[in-house]
Amino acid sequence: MAHARHLAAPLSRLTPLPLAAPSLSTTPRLATPLYQTIRCATTKAQPKKKKKARNTFLQQDLKKAQQFSLLDAMHYIRAFEVGRNPSSSKYEVHVRLRTLKNGPVVRNRLRLPHPVKTDIRICVIAAPDSKAAAEARAAGATLVGEDEVFALIKAGVVEFERCICHVDSLAKMNKAGLGRQLGPKGLMPSTKTGTVVTQVGTSVRNMVGASEYRERLGVIRMAVGQLGFTPDEMQRNVKAFMDALKKDIAQLGDRISKEVHEVVLSSTNAPGFTLNGDFRGANSISPKELSGPL
Numbered sequence: 001m002a003h004a005r006h007l008a009a010p011l012s013r014l015t016p017l018p019l020a021a022p023s024l025s026t027t028p029r030l031a032t033p034l035y036q037t038i039r040c041a042t043t044k045a046q047p048k049k050k051k052k053a054r055n056t057f058l059q060q061d062l063k064k065a066q067q068f069s070l071l072d073a074m075h076y077i078r079a080f081e082v083g084r085n086p087s088s089s090k091y092e093v094h095v096r097l098r099t100l101k102n103g104p105v106v107r108n109r110l111r112l113p114h115p116v117k118t119d120i121r122i123c124v125i126a127a128p129d130s131k132a133a134a135e136a137r138a139a140g141a142t143l144v145g146e147d148e149v150f151a152l153i154k155a156g157v158v159e160f161e162r163c164i165c166h167v168d169s170l171a172k173m174n175k176a177g178l179g180r181q182l183g184p185k186g187l188m189p190s191t192k193t194g195t196v197v198t199q200v201g202t203s204v205r206n207m208v209g210a211s212e213y214r215e216r217l218g219v220i221r222m223a224v225g226q227l228g229f230t231p232d233e234m235q236r237n238v239k240a241f242m243d244a245l246k247k248d249i250a251q252l253g254d255r256i257s258k259e260v261h262e263v264v265l266s267s268t269n270a271p272g273f274t275l276n277g278d279f280r281g282a283n284s285i286s287p288k289e290l291s292g293p294l
Contacts, residue, residue, distance in 0.1 A: 055100055057218035059261050067276035070238065071231055071284040073265045078227065078290065080270035086228030089268040090116060093241060095220045096262040103256055105215040106248045109194075113236045115209030116223045121159060122204055125149055125173050125189065126166040135201030140208055150176040158185065162207050165189035165196050213245075220245065227267065231287040235279055238265075 068076070074091075081089050097106075123143040124136035136144045143149060143160055146169055152158075154176075163182060165173050173189065182188040189195040197203045213222040224237045242263070249258045266272035280287075 055102070056098065057096075057101065059096065059098060062262060062274065065262075065274050068265075068273045069276060069278040069281035069284055070235060070265070071280045071287060071290065073273035073275060074231060074234065074290050075285055076273060077265065077267045077270040081227055081267055084227065084269065087226055089227040090223040091225040091227065091229065091234060092266050092268075093222055093224045093238060094264040094266065094272060095242075095245060095260055096264070097215065097218050097220065098259045098261045099215075099218050099257070101218075103258070104252060106220060106245065106252075106258070107212075107214040108244065108248050109207075109210050109212045110222075110241060110244045111206060111210040112224065112240055114225065114229060114233045116211060116225055116237075117209070120161050120208060120210075122207055123149060123160040123163040123187075124166070124200055124204065125163070125169045126200060127169060130166070130168070132166040132168070132200040135199075136204055139201045139204035141200075141204050146172060150178065153178050153181050156181065158182070158187070160187075163187045163189055163195065164200065164203055164207070166200055167196060167198050170196055213241075230291040231279070 077091070121142040122136075122140070124133065124141045125146060126132040126136060126144060128145045128148075133144045143152075150173075158181065170189075179188055195203075211222055211224075213220050222241060224241055225234045229237070242260075246260070249260075252258060263275045263277075264272040265275055
């Protein structure tokens, strides 16, 4: 029988040798690198520069816009208004200005050569038994008085389009406190707007048939005729309006710049047509054809 020592020797040859211990230099670097190795240079996002706000109103280039003579504009407008009552639809002029947004506005009242609206209701604040009240009634005022007028206005009954006050009734009107009712409607009489007067009769007669215009957002809009007006009547009204407007602009002073940029003619139900300043174009129809019924 073989000795156990002789059997152990061959078995030792079958035993696998132990692997050598791995060196540190060959170990894969799976650990998170230090902060210093991943830090990179970064730049702060530059804040966007705010666009400078415009101090003027945006205007379109008229070289790219089609422009019309007065006859051509009236011709197209009447085509849009076929079937309408000639006295109910109105021609309107829109004047676009080159002006500053925060500058003074143009505001005035004008009596056109051919009045557009002659049924304006006018209220006159004056003592009922005074001479001013009698002149107001004779000139066509629809409502005249003091206490009775104050009571109606405070009750919300404002059935008039214009309101003027005689100088002698100014203190009583201010004491009545009508600003809350008349102020938002633009009807509160004041010396600044020329509605506190001494000659009541003359003021009422000037208001009958007169039209008011006011600049809003760089545009002045005013009715300049009824649909049944002839081209000659329209030409006189448009010319009178533009002359008065240019005079108002000139009175603002040299430091305030306002210029007429565009004049547009439209109506109650028709789009606007930019005018080129001419009365008649090369292919315009005869003015007589625009003087009859629609």
